[in-house]
Amino acid sequence: MEKVMSNKLVIALYVLPSLLLLLAVIYVPIVLTGYYGLNQWNGIGPMTFVGLDNYQHLFTDTAFWQSAWHSLLLALFSGVSLIGYLVIAMILSGNIKGANLLRKIYLIPMLLSSVAIAQLWLKMYHPTNGVLNSLLASLGVHNPPEWLANPSLVLPALFIPIIWQYAGFYILIYYAGLKNIPETLVEAARIDGASAWQIATRIKLPLLREVINVTIILSIVGSLKYFDLIYVMTDGGPNGASEVMASYMYHQAFRSFDFGYGSATAFALLLICLVATWLIRKATASGDTIQYS
Amino acid sequence: MSNEYGLRKRSHRKWVAGLTLLLSLMLVLSGCGAGKDGKGGSEGEGGKITLKMMHLWPEGSSAQQSKLVTQIIDQYEKDHPNVVIQQEVLENEQYKNKLKVLSASNELPDIGITWAAGFMEPYVKGGLFTPMDDLLNGSKLKDKFVPGTTEAYALNGKTYALPIELNISPIYYNKAIFQKYNLKVPATLDELKQAVQTLADHGVAPIALGNKDRWTGSLWYMYLAERIAGNETLKKAIDGSGSFDDPGLIQAASEIQTLVDMNAFNKGFNGLSNDEGKSEFMNDKAAMYLMGTWELPNFTTNPAIPQAFKDQIGFFKFPMVAGGKGNENSWVGGPGVGLFVSENSKVKEEAKAFVEYFVVQWGEQSVTQAGVIPATKVDTSKGDLPKLYVDLLNGLNQASSITLFADVQMKPNAAQVHLNMIQALFGKAVTPQQFAEQHKAAIEKGN
Numbered sequence: 001m002e003k004v005m006s007n008k009l010v011i012a013l014y015v016l017p018s019l020l021l022l023l024a025v026i027y028v029p030i031v032l033t034g035y036y037g038l039n040q041w042n043g044i045g046p047m048t049f050v051g052l053d054n055y056q057h058l059f060t061d062t063a064f065w066q067s068a069w070h071s072l073l074l075a076l077f078s079g080v081s082l083i084g085y086l087v088i089a090m091i092l093s094g095n096i097k098g099a100n101l102l103r104k105i106y107l108i109p110m111l112l113s114s115v116a117i118a119q120l121w122l123k124m125y126h127p128t129n130g131v132l133n134s135l136l137a138s139l140g141v142h143n144p145p146e147w148l149a150n151p152s153l154v155l156p157a158l159f160i161p162i163i164w165q166y167a168g169f170y171i172l173i174y175y176a177g178l179k180n181i182p183e184t185l186v187e188a189a190r191i192d193g194a195s196a197w198q199i200a201t202r203i204k205l206p207l208l209r210e211v212i213n214v215t216i217i218l219s220i221v222g223s224l225k226y227f228d229l230i231y232v233m234t235d236g237g238p239n240g241a242s243e244v245m246a247s248y249m250y251h252q253a254f255r256s257f258d259f260g261y262g263s264a265t266a267f268a269l270l271l272i273c274l275v276a277t278w279l280i281r282k283a284t285a286s287g288d289t290i291q292y293s
Numbered sequence: 294m295s296n297e298y299g300l301r302k303r304s305h306r307k308w309v310a311g312l313t314l315l316l317s318l319m320l321v322l323s324g325c326g327a328g329k330d331g332k333g334g335s336e337g338e339g340g341k342i343t344l345k346m347m348h349l350w351p352e353g354s355s356a357q358q359s360k361l362v363t364q365i366i367d368q369y370e371k372d373h374p375n376v377v378i379q380q381e382v383l384e385n386e387q388y389k390n391k392l393k394v395l396s397a398s399n400e401l402p403d404i405g406i407t408w409a410a411g412f413m414e415p416y417v418k419g420g421l422f423t424p425m426d427d428l429l430n431g432s433k434l435k436d437k438f439v440p441g442t443t444e445a446y447a448l449n450g451k452t453y454a455l456p457i458e459l460n461i462s463p464i465y466y467n468k469a470i471f472q473k474y475n476l477k478v479p480a481t482l483d484e485l486k487q488a489v490q491t492l493a494d495h496g497v498a499p500i501a502l503g504n505k506d507r508w509t510g511s512l513w514y515m516y517l518a519e520r521i522a523g524n525e526t527l528k529k530a531i532d533g534s535g536s537f538d539d540p541g542l543i544q545a546a547s548e549i550q551t552l553v554d555m556n557a558f559n560k561g562f563n564g565l566s567n568d569e570g571k572s573e574f575m576n577d578k579a580a581m582y583l584m585g586t587w588e589l590p591n592f593t594t595n596p597a598i599p600q601a602f603k604d605q606i607g608f609f610k611f612p613m614v615a616g617g618k619g620n621e622n623s624w625v626g627g628p629g630v631g632l633f634v635s636e637n638s639k640v641k642e643e644a645k646a647f648v649e650y651f652v653v654q655w656g657e658q659s660v661t662q663a664g665v666i667p668a669t670k671v672d673t674s675k676g677d678l679p680k681l682y683v684d685l686l687n688g689l690n691q692a693s694s695i696t697l698f699a700d701v702q703m704k705p706n707a708a709q710v711h712l713n714m715i716q717a718l719f720g721k722a723v724t725p726q727q728f729a730e731q732h733k734a735a736i737e738k739g740n
Contacts, residue, residue, distance in 0.1 A: 042705075042740075043397045044419030126569070127561025128578075148505075148564030151722060237505055238563040239717035254393050257415055257705035258740070 030270065037264030042257040054264035063240060064265065067248040068272070074159060074244065075223035075276075081163045082170060082215055086208075089174030090200055103175065107168035114165065118232035121161040122148075125233075148234050151241035158230055158242055165229065166222075170215055177211035178204060213284040220280060221273050245269045340375060342643050345402040347381045349388040349630070354568065356597055357590040357663035364662075365654045369647060376643060386506070396421050401635040403644040407454050409445035409628055410697060411704045417448045422633040423641060424451040428649050434669075437656065442628040442668040445697060455648060456668035457655050458629030460585040461689055462512055463608035465592065470497060470580040478607075482520070482548070482614045489557040492580050498559035500552075501579035503570025505563065507712035508700050510719045512583050513552075515625045515699055516611040517545035523618030524694045530732070531702050533739070537732035541618065546725035548614075549718055563720045575602070583611070586666050586685055587629060593679035594664035608685060620693050627697035628668050703736070710735035 004010055037054050039047040058064055088106065092099045109117065124131045125147040136144040147157040181204060189199050205212075227246035230236065236243035236251060243251075249269060253262025346366075350358035359382070366378045381402065383391055388406070395401050401421055407413050416422050428434055429443060429452050439459055446454045466478070471488075474495060479485035492499040504510040518527045522541025529535025530542055537543075552558070559565070559573045574582040575591070575598070582588075591598055592606040610621055632651060634644045656669030664682055666689065673683060700708040714731050717723040723731070 042415050042419075043393065044415050044421060122569075125564070127564065128559070128573075146561035146564060149561040149720065150564075151720065154564070234564065235505060237507075237716055238720045239713050239722050241722075251709070254390055255705070256709045257393070259397070 030267075033263045033270075034267045035263075036260060037267045039260045039263075041260040041263075043253065043259035044257075047260070050260070054261045055268070057261065058264055058268055063243070064245075064248060064268075066240060067236075067243040067245050070155060070242065071224050071226070071244045071246075073155060074162065074226055075220045077159050078163065078166070078219040078223045079216060081167075082212075082219055085167060085170040085215075086174050086212070088167075089171045089178055090204065092171070093175055093178040094196075103171070106171050109165050110168040110172075112165075114228040115232055117161055117165050118229050121229075122233055125157060149238055151238055154234060154238065154242045158233060161233075162223075162226065162229055166219070170219065173211060173215055174208070177208050181207050209284075213280075216284065217277055217280050220276055224273050224276060225269060245272070342376050342640050344376060344378045344404060344640060344644055344647055345381065346378055346404040346647075347383065347388070347391070347402040348406050349383055349385050351382050351384055354384065355587075355590075357594055358587075358659075358665060361655070361658055361663045365651055365658070368654070369650055376647070378647065399637060401637065403635055403638040403640060404648060405633055405635070406630045407446075407633045408630055408701045409454075409456070410702050411708060412701050413446065413453060413633075414448060415705065416633075417453050421636055422453040423636040423638075423645075424453060425455055425634070425645070425648070426452050428455065428645055431649065433649055433653055437653075437669045439668055439670055441695070445628050446631050454631035454633040455652050456628035456631040457652060457659075458587060459626075459666050459668045459689065460587055460629045461624035461626035461685070461692065461695060462516075462583060462585045462611075463685060463688065464581050464583045464611060465574070465588070465606055465608050466581045467574070467577060467579075467605055468607050469605040470577065476580075478609045479612045480609075481612050482517075485612045486552070486555065486557075488580075489552065489555050493556045498573055498579040499557045499581060500559070501570050501574035501582040502558040502562040503565040503567040504558075504716060504719050505565055505569075506567040507716050508698065509567050509570065509584075510549075510562075510715045511699050511712065512625055514545060514549055514715060514718070515696060516583070517548050517614070518542050519623050519625065519696055520611065520614040520619035521545045521548070521617040524620070524623050524696055526618070527696060531699055531736070533736045537729040537736070543725045543729050546718055546728045550721055550725065553719055553721060558719070563716055577602070585626060585629070586689075589666070589682060589685065590664040592664075593682050594662065603679075606681065608681065610688065622688075622691050622693040624689070624692050624695050625698065626695050627701065631668075704740055706738065706740045707732075707735040 036047075038049060038051060040050045040053075041047040092103055092106075112120075123129075125133075127133060127144075127146045127149065130147075132147070133144040145153055148154055185203055185207075186199055189203055194202070225246050226244055227250070230242055230244055231247055231250070234242045236247045245265065246269065249262050249265040251262075252258050252265055256262075348362060349355075350362055352359045362380065366380065370376060370378060392401070392405065392407075396416060396419065399421075407416065407422070413422070429438075434455070438456070442456045442459055443452050446452050446456060470476075470492070471478070474491050474497070476488045476491060477484070479488050489499040502509055502513075515527070518530075518541070521544050522539050526535055526539050526541060530537045530539060559570065559579050562570060571582065571584070571588075573579040592603050611625075613619065613621055632648045634641060634648055638644050652669065656667040656671075659665040659667045660671050660678065660682075664679065666682075666686060671686060673686060678686075699711055703711055710731055714723065714728050718725070718728050
């Protein structure tokens with residue numbers, strides 16, 4: 001078998017199917033999207049080549065920058081919430097009572113589809129019958145906020161379910177990372193008289209560094225291209241107050257019939273995600289690799 | 294390692310390589326194959342013809358229409374044993390989105406539903422819908438349509454879809470709530486405001502509105518614009534020959550904000566979908582609801598809705614505005630949806646034959662069974678029709694003009710600006726002046 005695997009032709013043949021699939025499903029559409037962005041096109045009729053017009057328009061399009069700002073806010077918000085996930089994962093991995101049950105509780109939102117989560121939270125946020133406002137009303141609040149209709153509240157109101165939705169995923173990753181740390185190291189530290197805080201910050205965190213880097217990239221890139229929950233819950237409204245880059249792209253292409261501009265937006269979104277990934281890798285890169293010894 | 298083993302390994306290697314090649318070829322070939330044939334209907338399987346039909350009457354929210362479609366299809370399949378009709382049902386917004394995606398990849402269903410005018414234009418210009426003039430002038434449908442309905446589906450002298458609904462938008466109101474607070478049906482905007490004031494003071498939501506969908510709020514603006522500035526001014530502003538700068542149109546926008554300030558609409562309307570807004574009305578929590586006659590089944594024939602509720606629903610025409618140029622018998626509405634046949638359908642003739650059959654059947658049955666007003670002429674003499682229905686039909690017969698819904702009338706991009714501005718206007722994020730300017734800019738842009 002080793003000989004087979006070292007044969008270049010065989011390697012190529014093994015790689016070929018998935019490579020072709022990847023090219024056809026991911027890379028070709030990316031190139032095409034970039035190309036569509038150079039055209040004026042309503043998605044149905046003939047295309048007119050307009051060069052970089054659409055991309056130039058992006059720079060002056062305040063609605064796009066507003067949506068980009070919202071996406072950035074979401075990225076920051078989810079970046080910060082990673083700290084919370086990490087703390088929870090640390091507590092859960094510390095052999096506390098009921099950790100198993102808690103772990104399952106955190107994981108359940110992950111099992112639900114975004115649309116189901118959106119429906120659930122729509123009910124929560126309902127201005128008159130919603131759980132949230134009924135609770136506030138019973139506490140004596142006379143004019144509870146209109147969560148999804150108020151332009152200044154709608155973003156935080158959407159961020160909370162998104163954070164809730166992904167909590168289980170990141171806690172699981174952290175938990176797995178923490179369980180991977182050899183117990184002997186923790187024990188040795190304990191014998192040396194280290195406190196729980198010291199064990200967490202001096203031993204567990206540094207050893208978890210690679211995992212943390214991955215989750216930062218996942219959560220920030222994921223936030224930048226986030227779409228589904230926002231689409232179902234507010235559709236970017238009211239009047240663009242919860243528009244994010246992906247929903248803006250969607251609205252341009254499918255509502256306004258401006259596929260050229262929508263494609264340009266999509267391509268810009270891709271570039272922004274790539275730049276963000278590169279920046280994060282730069283910022284979190286470390287020269288030394290960790291070795292358990 | 295024995296020699297024999299090495300030999301076997303070599304032949305094994307060839308085998309693996311061959312298999313991999315075969316597999317990858319299969320993948321590539323199957324990848325190329327898909328997509329090209331997906332154009333909907335096909336002939337095959339013992340000569341059976343499959344027609345794909347996409348529509349927007351889900352069983353849940355449009356029970357009566359959904360039942361009727363299924364019934365017509367069943368009958369047609371019984372009469373034409375070689376035809377199988379597959380339904381694909383989506384909810385309104387999803388339907389519109391899917392239609393666009395399918396057209397971009399040129400995979401429209403054989404038969405589908407479209408809206409008139411501006412909505413239809415890109416599809417027609419892209420050569421996706423087939424002209425229906427032969428059906429329109431054919432023996433079964435000639436002179437059967439209410440005048441003015443098919444015109445909205447015509448472009449460059451050809452008709453690209455056959456309308457099946459005719460809609461006007463009354464304000465439905467809950468008689469029980471009106472009685473409780475001693476309110477009379479408002480004939481003028483001032484009376485409407487008084488009713489709103491009284492209801493709001495008693496903690497009842499005066500008007501049910503779900504403005505996340507945005508066209509719902511647009512109805513209110515359209516009516517106020519019509520009543521204040523008149524039907525002609527509004528029409529011209531929309532088609533670009535006039536302007537949204539018209540003082541009457543700006544006044545209409547500021548009247549919207551006055552109503553918002555009076556708490557005329559249910560709480561949080563900008564974050565609620567039309568269905569959520571409607572449920573305020575259906576649950577006796579809101580007193581009024583401005584909506585198209587496609588809601589009529591819910592107030593007349595839908596068995597899922599208690600008769601007691603249906604009995605307490607009435608309607609009135611949109612109130613007049615003092616000093617306004619509008620006419621009481623001007624309605625906002627228009628032909629509702631129509632049926633198109635895809636130009637690229639492989640079974641175009643069969644699809645057209647079904648559309649013809651559907652329109653005739655729908656015209657006869659939708660009145661009594663679904664409580665929908667069809668685009669074909671209705672014979673009210675037969676059948677025992679609900680009073681609300683007959684009253685509205687009479688209202689329709691007296692109509693002096695019907696202004697087509699703005700978002701249908703405008704070109705897609707301008708329509709989006711209009712809808713966004715409606716949400717902003719209701720949310721008080723723009724002034725009436727800015728509302729007018731944005732409209733003007735969007736309509737001048739011309740797409």
